[in-house]
Amino acid sequence: VIGTSESYLGGFAGVNLGTIQFAAALGPVTGNGNHDFVGGFVGANFGSIDSSAAAGSASAGANSAVGGFAGANARFINFPAGSIPGSSFPVGTITNSSAGGAASGGAGSTVDPFIALNDPTSASNPPAFPSVVAGCTDQLCGFLNTGILPPGSSSTPFLTDLLASLPGPVQVINNLVGIGPTQLSALNTAPVVNIPQTGGVTLPPQQQRPSPSPGAQNLPPGFDRRIIDIPPLTETNLIKDEAVVHIATATVTVERLRAAVAPLGLEVVASENIAITGSTAVRLRFTDGRTVQDVIRALAGIQFVAVAQPQYVYRLHQQGGDTTPASRGDDSSPKGDPAQYILEKLKISDVHRMVRGTNVTIAVIDSQIDAAHPDLEGVIAQRFSAVGAPEKPHSHGTGMAGAIASHQRLLGTAPGARLLAVHAFSTSAASPESTTFNILKSVDWSVREGARIINMSFAGPKDPSLERVLKLAYDKGIVLIAAAGNAGAKSPPLYPGADPNVIAVTATDAEDKLFTGANRGKYISVAAPGVEILVPAPEGEYQITTGTSVAAAEVSGIVALLLERNPKLTPADIRRILQMSAKRLGTGERNDNFGSGLIDPLQALQLADPRTATTTPP
Template sequence: MRRAASTPEQAQNELVAIGLDEDAIAGLTQEGFAVEDRIQVSLIGSEMVRLIVPAGTTLDSARAAVVARSATAVVDLNHFYQPQSENKAGCSGEGCALVREIVGWPTSEITRCAKPPRIGLIDTAINIDHVTLTNTRLEVIRLSEGEATKSGAQHGTAVAALLIGASDSRVPGLLPGAELIAVDAFQRSGKSADIANIYDLVRALDMLVQRDVKVVNLSLTGPANAVLEKSVKAATESGMILVAAAGNDGPNAKPVYPAAYDEVIAVTAVDKGRNPYRRAVRGDYIDIAAPGVGVWTAASISGARQKTGTSFAAPFITAAVSVLIAGDPDMSHESLEAKIRQFTDDIGKPGKDPVFGWGLLNASRLCESISDTKPSAL
């Protein structure tokens, strides 16, 4: 979704820092800062601290004060990130087709030809009692314990079902039978917006690294952030593959993150006619396209409905990557990029372009990829 006018871009009086030592923290406390929370982040090998800035101090001035205490610390605002779905009515009932057909997603249960590695998801709450998700290999970890701020289940349920929904349900997942560890890092803001702050996103990413998750779906976007950037680099250096939504702010919007980081696979959306989704962000960081308009998946309480947005294109690539690395979980990012390019149709300008990236996913030969060692044809 596009950021609602009433939803701020960051916490009004908070900073997040990595790499502060005890002397620096003690000095900041004397200056009027308060430590709201702190946690050791194994992913980075350092402590992450959430600071409340002194009353009357601007965030820029507060950040400068923290840097003055520790020039090597990574410090930024506690930015907010949101899911990337559009509230657009679609069809309902049995007449809705599975748009996965436009990329040739195998109709038979694809997990028969490969055992995908453990998949991670950082998203909103998930309705684990939805019929599509019963008897699936789903684990949900919630970061916030307060009921008053519990995030909505619409987005997370839809993405989880698209990934691993039961094969015999109305909305079969792309990888039914795969194991999914989902971290609910979001909280409700206002009446309907769900937001995740940087502090919780890094916590969620760290949890998934500790659980030996190989591929993570990030159907969320927000601004560039130094703490997020450092965490993304650390995660990918550990061998994790991050797949993120390109964003729904419009074709002329500025880049959004984490998709725009070089280490992340940025996924844009197309409709059934293979036309670009009208609200998808465009840019040189776009890597690949997948179906994201009118995607048939689970509704939050029961049943199913169409969903639109780059949020629902990202799971196609998360699933495809999981199959591609099934036979080689330690595949390098360079090798993976070359492999992905073998499974795209170049539907835009020749080569990589800012609308479709390398092109539209072609999943029809995914099962062959397990033993396919031929060089890229692109």
């Protein structure tokens, strides 16, 4: 932004009377003459500005007010409070905002890294405003000269007529999550006013008024609204120096994003095309000590960013034990190991006489799976690494795959299933963990590879990107299974288990008692054996494991049996069948400990029979 003498210049607005939230100004602002009010974000603010940022430098000549964020934060006299609905006008307020650029001015100037003049008096002799509109007759000029708003009938009475009457571009800022009132920011993008020495007013050529929703055309097909996810300060399950954004793959390039975020001090680390949403997910990193919250607020100002959120972290919490040898069974016709109490409890032998989950594809999003284990021989159909680095097979991923598809010394719930082994959890940290970015890649790949079921034996915070991707997968008919979580009775709901499109599984022991470490809540759907379960371990070994992770894997196998019996079942059908057929534990039809109760594969298969089953939409 460049202007001459006697001007109000700002990277986002020359003058603000209304309300601005979650906005950013990136470029430099320069006053080439004298007596300018110059700010990296706004020249003069008489309204409300919140959670916004300026990244460019601000400079001016002699006798100017120059601030890294605002030249002046001021007030109009003779205007009552509430003159502009939703704004602090006539008193300027700037909250939760920041400036990153330098400020400089000529002789006699007032210069400050943030606000040059805060509530200045008339002695500061500001440039002429609002006299620049003294001679016009439209409604905005009338308001500035008289303080009287035109009458109207809507909740923002003067908004429609006022916007239509404005002589220059107007920025209308909508609530970033698509709800709430529209807020007026009059004159936020007003043209620079030049006052010639001969007097009078000269306005530069007017531009076409922008759309009220400047980012709407850049929404990817998979998102129906813009998402700005600012986590509470108490949220710790995130990477402190990273953020994740989505841009529309069809209309916005990564290079365009790179150029836009560079002035904000952000570096593009990696990007991935997420086909199911039509978006490109991008990892951004910052190293200047800012909080994730501040960075996301700044990203909100880039209108083509469809989603801005933290890089959330998910962990595997399964309780493992020592490796143990398994009893030798008859490998030619596997019946499982005597230590597998699940086989008798769920009548697995009777079930497998009818169905074995043959050729039903299950994606297992987990740590590295040992495909060479004898019990997993031939069951891995495809492999994918979201981690991007080779790692040794891990006990958790190998155990979950075995709970589903073991077929030698052990017997999984669906020994005929085809597994998609998705390496999303890295073991390079103290405990295996994954991120928003890697799980998004994993779910998207699983959908493209034709998974009928996605097993997610992990838990973590609510994540808007993951929520959207799972909804789209659900709408495609994919059954989503997740662990309820092992954080105990007092834990808040954990995700993705608590997602409404996901079937959350809790764990019980050999006596149908609840695993003491399991989460509780209304999102629990069903229970499955999950205490002291014998499963494969890397390098041909076996292990005893406990938790809701292995219970979820068992249910994924049971769902494969149902889909073999009736491939037309929808995710809604599967949930209904599992819950209706479950053995009630505790009181009532369901409760927050066990959900609808312990899974019963034989009863579920009867309800899934295509001769009697009724299907419902997803």
